Amino acid sequence: MASLTLAELARAACACSALSRWALLAVSRLALLDERVLGLGAKPSAAGLEGALRWLAPAQAVGALREVRLPELRAHQLGARTLSLLPPSVAVLELSGSTDLSARDVELAARACPRLEEVLLRSCPQLDAHAAVRSLARHCRRLRALSLSLCAHVDGRALAELGTLGPTLESVGLHGCVRVTPRALARLAHCSRLTTLDVGGALGLTDSSLDQLLPCWPQLTSLSVSESSALTDDALRHIGACCPRLERLACGCCPRLTPAGMRAVCAGCPLLRGVYAAQSGAIDDETLTMIGVRCAHIETLDIRGCARVTSGGIERFFNARRAHHPHADPREITILAADALESYAAMAAMLRPRCRSVSGAVT
16 A cells, blocks of 8 residues: 655645645644554644545545544644544544544534444543443444444443444443443443444443443453453353354453353354453353364464463463464463462473563563
């Protein structure tokens, strides 16, 4: 795919006799990563962003823009006119980290970009999630992925609006949404095509809520329930029974999980590629051996802070994998392990020729 460097962009700007000073400023602050992606290289003013979009508008490049990523901007930097100038070809929009992003800003973007397929609104603490989702549901009928993780005002009304996107929505991020109750989570059942779900840290996440919801999504491939203090092994048993296509499971920092629950996941989810269980009791040596036997496609194991794992358990994992899946390449496995055990240093040296990495402590 062809790409433009900032130097090439600046030369093109200098050749344009009608270029405004704001557009020239924006050229030095925005990077056109390729013909379809516009990303932010610094913190421009609203006038700079608007000037850049106005300057790019007559060119062919802006009509081909597929992604616009403008994270960590304040609303006065975005500006209403800037959002309304976004080209209709944009399919991926990121406005994450904007501390004062409003539902009105989201509505302007949705009106300008009716072909949006993925919207990232993570860590927007002032956002009225209900009004924002309503605007997206009204104007962006192709929306497949939406992340509202760490947004403080996500509640049952917002999740009810998500239900209107049920025929298209495939990925939902609600990590750390503390106002999501079990009743609110139940509204996600209308999103029947979900393949990716992140509800880690949601206060409404319980064993019973997962028991009710998971049968709605047998096609689920990625699930995060991390940082959920209420979950027990019953939740893992529900996952193993209802998600046969699961490839990625994140269950770190869940203090009530035990190896018995994780073994139920291994038995029911043979397609697992990544298990992220840092700082939990869900993994021990026996569970590692079972993963090596049952999960032929495993690529990543995050076992940092798992006190029940020993260096001998890691060795038995590789032995079991080699015995039951002799054609699998052990060099494609990434193990994230705490180096609190002194013997891990020796294990790292021994396993380095056989696995991609064995890395250190939790940061």
